[in-house]
Amino acid sequence: MKYTYIHITQVLMSITVFLLLFPGCKVNFEQFGGFSIRYLDNGCKEVTDGVGRKLLLVPSGCRAVKGNKRAGIVRIPVKRVVVYSTYNAALIKALGHVNSIVGVVIKKDDWYIPEIRNGIANGRIVYLGQYTSIDYERLKRLKPDVVFTWDEGIVPKLDELSIPCVVTTTKIAKDLNAHINFIRFISGFYGEEQRAKGFAESQFERIKKISARLRQAKKAPKVIWGDIYARKVQVEPGNSWAGQMVEKAGGDYLFRDLEGASCMQVTLEKFFSRAKDADILITYRGPESGISSKERLRQSSRLLQMVDIRPMNEGRIYFTGWKLYQSADTAGIIAELAAILHPRLFPEIKKPGYFFELPNK
Amino acid sequence: MNFIRTSWRFLGNASLSLWLIYALFAEFLIGSIIMRHHPSLFHALKDMTLQQWVVLYGANSLRATWWFLGALILLFLLALTTTVCGTDKLIATIGALRGSGLWRGLLKLSPSIIHLGFLLLLLGQLVSHTVGINLHGNILATSGTITVPGSRMKITLKELKVDFFGKGARFLGMDGSPRDCTGVLSIIDAQGHHDRVISINRPVWYKGWSFFIEDFYPKSRGVTRSPFINMVIRKDPGIRLMMGGAILFGLGLIMHLLLVTRFHINRGHSPVNVFITTVPSPVSHKRHHIRQE
Amino acid sequence: MISLRFPIETFYIASLIYGIALLCYLLKLKRLSVLCLVTAFTVNMISEISGRYLIWPYCNMFSEPFFLPLCLAGICLILIILKRDEQALSMVFMIVLFSCMAIFFSEGYYPPFTLMSKSIYAHLFHLFVFIAHGSLIAGAYLAIHSVFKKKRDDIPYQIIIWGFAVLCGAGLFGMVWSYMGRSDVISWNHYYFHSIAIWFYYVGFFHLHLIRGWDQKRKAWILLGGAFLIFWFDYLPQIGGLHIPGVLNARLYELY
Numbered sequence: 001m002k003y004t005y006i007h008i009t010q011v012l013m014s015i016t017v018f019l020l021l022f023p024g025c026k027v028n029f030e031q032f033g034g035f036s037i038r039y040l041d042n043g044c045k046e047v048t049d050g051v052g053r054k055l056l057l058v059p060s061g062c063r064a065v066k067g068n069k070r071a072g073i074v075r076i077p078v079k080r081v082v083v084y085s086t087y088n089a090a091l092i093k094a095l096g097h098v099n100s101i102v103g104v105v106i107k108k109d110d111w112y113i114p115e116i117r118n119g120i121a122n123g124r125i126v127y128l129g130q131y132t133s134i135d136y137e138r139l140k141r142l143k144p145d146v147v148f149t150w151d152e153g154i155v156p157k158l159d160e161l162s163i164p165c166v167v168t169t170t171k172i173a174k175d176l177n178a179h180i181n182f183i184r185f186i187s188g189f190y191g192e193e194q195r196a197k198g199f200a201e202s203q204f205e206r207i208k209k210i211s212a213r214l215r216q217a218k219k220a221p222k223v224i225w226g227d228i229y230a231r232k233v234q235v236e237p238g239n240s241w242a243g244q245m246v247e248k249a250g251g252d253y254l255f256r257d258l259e260g261a262s263c264m265q266v267t268l269e270k271f272f273s274r275a276k277d278a279d280i281l282i283t284y285r286g287p288e289s290g291i292s293s294k295e296r297l298r299q300s301s302r303l304l305q306m307v308d309i310r311p312m313n314e315g316r317i318y319f320t321g322w323k324l325y326q327s328a329d330t331a332g333i334i335a336e337l338a339a340i341l342h343p344r345l346f347p348e349i350k351k352p353g354y355f356f357e358l359p360n361k
Numbered sequence: 362m363n364f365i366r367t368s369w370r371f372l373g374n375a376s377l378s379l380w381l382i383y384a385l386f387a388e389f390l391i392g393s394i395i396m397r398h399h400p401s402l403f404h405a406l407k408d409m410t411l412q413q414w415v416v417l418y419g420a421n422s423l424r425a426t427w428w429f430l431g432a433l434i435l436l437f438l439l440a441l442t443t444t445v446c447g448t449d450k451l452i453a454t455i456g457a458l459r460g461s462g463l464w465r466g467l468l469k470l471s472p473s474i475i476h477l478g479f480l481l482l483l484l485g486q487l488v489s490h491t492v493g494i495n496l497h498g499n500i501l502a503t504s505g506t507i508t509v510p511g512s513r514m515k516i517t518l519k520e521l522k523v524d525f526f527g528k529g530a531r532f533l534g535m536d537g538s539p540r541d542c543t544g545v546l547s548i549i550d551a552q553g554h555h556d557r558v559i560s561i562n563r564p565v566w567y568k569g570w571s572f573f574i575e576d577f578y579p580k581s582r583g584v585t586r587s588p589f590i591n592m593v594i595r596k597d598p599g600i601r602l603m604m605g606g607a608i609l610f611g612l613g614l615i616m617h618l619l620l621v622t623r624f625h626i627n628r629g630h631s632p633v634n635v636f637i638t639t640v641p642s643p644v645s646h647k648r649h650h651i652r653q654e
Numbered sequence: 655m656i657s658l659r660f661p662i663e664t665f666y667i668a669s670l671i672y673g674i675a676l677l678c679y680l681l682k683l684k685r686l687s688v689l690c691l692v693t694a695f696t697v698n699m700i701s702e703i704s705g706r707y708l709i710w711p712y713c714n715m716f717s718e719p720f721f722l723p724l725c726l727a728g729i730c731l732i733l734i735i736l737k738r739d740e741q742a743l744s745m746v747f748m749i750v751l752f753s754c755m756a757i758f759f760s761e762g763y764y765p766p767f768t769l770m771s772k773s774i775y776a777h778l779f780h781l782f783v784f785i786a787h788g789s790l791i792a793g794a795y796l797a798i799h800s801v802f803k804k805k806r807d808d809i810p811y812q813i814i815i816w817g818f819a820v821l822c823g824a825g826l827f828g829m830v831w832s833y834m835g836r837s838d839v840i841s842w843n844h845y846y847f848h849s850i851a852i853w854f855y856y857v858g859f860f861h862l863h864l865i866r867g868w869d870q871k872r873k874a875w876i877l878l879g880g881a882f883l884i885f886w887f888d889y890l891p892q893i894g895g896l897h898i899p900g901v902l903n904a905r906l907y908e909l910y
Contacts, residue, residue, distance in 0.1 A: 131759055265766060269762025270762050270894065273761045
């Protein structure tokens with residue numbers, strides 16, 4: 001018996017020592033949702049993009065570290081990039097490198113970041129066409145260091161053209177942490193890690209302050225973030241940054257338990273069983289989609305004509321403005337959302353920038 | 362020698378096994394709650410080995426991953442105790458087989474078969490997640506070719522057919538959504554061209570390699586772009602062990618259930634009495650607290 | 655062509671008949687209660703088969719709330735065949751409870767369609783899981799029932815043994831399904847890990863006999879704990895968690 005206890009003690013002590021020493025084994029590595037950066041020798045970095053492809057970032061003038069199973073090599077800091085996502089463009093602007101953007105796939109009129117709008121106007125930035133019909137010749141002539149894309153389908157073509165690309169979306173929706181910290185992933189390409197870290201930390205600080213003010217809130221309004229079409233409904237799941245922003249803004253997000261991709265389709269039954277009690281509906285469909293009022297929204301969907309939901313009657317419906325996807329200031333978005341949900345606690349925020357209420361008619 | 366005997370006796374202790382089982386239950390339960398708040402940390406395990414994950418993610422996010430690391434250690438200990446207990450029991454069972462009929466003998470052996478199956482499953486999972494090749498993010502457009510890393514094989518997606526729900530589909534919201542996705546992979550190696558059909562839930566196996574469709578495009582009708590698939594390429598040496606483990610486990614379980622029922626019908630005994638067929642181990646029988654109800 | 659409302663409406667009818675069976679039991683009309691139970695089981699089975707037929711080859715992955723009453727009723731009928739009428743009929747209130755939960759708390763009948771669910775292994779996995787859960791819940795209930803009746807009874811433990819065996823079968827089919835669809839036998843999400851946790855819980859239960867002091871009474875409470883885990887982690891998410899009840903809106907199906 002005595003020997004047994006000695007052995008038990010020895011085993012437990014070994015495990016404890018191992019666990020205490022274990023943190024010392026960690027490598028220089030950071031992960032942001034489905035993306036990660038691993039810092040190697042000589043200033044090199046290995047990044048993993050949204051579909052699990054690994055790219056090697058090598059400082060200009062340095063030799064690439066040997067490794068296999070990598071999707072490409074990118075010389076850093078990058079000086080010429082093509083971006084698909086307006087949010088990524090906003091992050092690059094926040095890093096102070098908006099002038100590195102040389103190509104986009106969204107036309108000038110849909111851009112509201114002035115530097116990009118002007119850049120397209122004066123020819124510094126090239127509009128490459130819609131994502132389904134990219135002008136590859138023009139893209140090749142641009143000689144970008146990297147293409148930040150949400151479209152996986154372009155990967156084989158860019159491999160053919162020997163242009164490295166990074167897929168900036170994941171199958172599962174990015175949560176709020178990953179969404180804000182994505183600037184730190186992008187910063188790896190520019191060598192602006194400190195600046196990005198500072199930016200992200202300031203965002204989290206501001207969100208904390210918003211949460212502190214919300215402690216006085218008595219009740220959390222019920223919120224849904226989704227789109228109602230003629231014959232289907234899509235919502236932001238609870239693991240998405242949109243759903244988590246609602247929670248941070250003091251709302252009760254009714255699809256908190258759902259997990260999946262952004263704008264996931266849900267069954268009508270599920271949507272309507274929850275939406276009927278919602279106080280607020282946030283939708284991506286606004287005047288640009290032909291929805292300028294609650295009445296127009298009802299007319300656009302047979303579903304809404306069949307079933308009553310509270311936001312269509314006593315509740316409120318907000319549509320998202322362009323600024324939501326072209327701003328890196330997530331804390332600002334949450335503050336405005338908090339002002340919508342708890343106007344008495346945020347009286348200073350009156351002018352809408354990100355969310356606009358749909359009138360009844 | 363003393364150390365080995367003591368360790369063997371310690372590992373063969375029934376209480377230890379039970380503690381480990383319930384510790385694992387607690388770890389996995391707590392872990393499932395933690396996972397809900399950190400899903401991306403654990404999603405990463407789908408495309409990297411366990412050891413890579415432990416060093417990169419596990420060590421860097423201990424607040425969220427401690428339970429998983431603990432569970433790995435507990436599983437290792439459980440595998441050890443299962444091996445020791447199983448060996449003890451097998452030795453004792455084989456000794457007691459003389460004089461038993463065929464069916465009673467099989468009934469006595471069935472728990473050992475179940476435990477062996479469990480061990481093989483664990484071993485297979487360990488091999489699968491530590492050794493082998495697991496490559497995600499292989500985007501293959503129609504008529505495009507990729508080389509399988511670490512081999513001379515080339516894969517071409519000859520064609521990809523995506524079927525969609527028609528207009529006025531029975532289920533609302535499904536019109537224009539994909540109903541099925543089937544492709545033809547052409548595998549080119551030294552032996553020539555080999556065409557294989559690939560689909561969702563229908564991977565392709567070829568010379569130890571396996572190819573899976575993780576995602577595909579187009580996802581809606583009317584899109585005028587070259588279709589493509591996002592393919593997973595795997596070389597998994599652990600899968601055969603897992604299959605063997607699963608078969609043994611299943612066989613052992615079915616054997617046990619059928620024979621328990623048979624004896625219950627024949628003898629009028631409670632199957633629970635017969636189910637508990639632990640036989641005292643010659644090595645550690647003093648430590649086993651055997652209950653027969 | 656079968657209407658999309660048919661499986662839901664037949665489920666309502668089955669629930670009503672389960673309710674009548676309970677009423678008959680309470681009024682000590684045992685024969686009528688058994689007859690109602692058999693009828694309700696048949697109607698519930700028709701509902702289940704028609705529902706599966708309508709979405710075939712897709713699998714209804716979240717239909718446990720509608721399947722559980724069927725499974726529990728099936729176990730009741732087996733107990734009646736084994737001449738355990740009293741025990742069987744005492745379970746009817748649980749069947750009625752789960753039927754009401756499906757009607758008033760479930761958020762929908764038809765699942766979102768994913769190509770991943772288009773697999774025979776998905777069907778087998780979910781069928782086995784639902785049967786296992788039904789058996790484990792029934793076994794736990796009967797075990798506690800026998801504790802309160804201060805009667806020693808082995809039937810609950812037999813049900814638990816079969817339930818666990820079916821759960822293991824579900825796990826094996828699940829592994830095959832996951833491998834075929836996702837290239838990995840393990841799904842790295844919390845659903846998988848809480849299912850593994852529950853599996854280990856029952857593995858522990860089956861090894862309790864190795865330790866002194868675990869009599870039937872104490873084991874019954876362990877089984878109750880297992881039933882609670884199944885209810886909290888597996889059943890509740892399928893009805894959208896704890897929320898204010900509302901009857902499934904059948905009007906929506908007129909749109910289909």
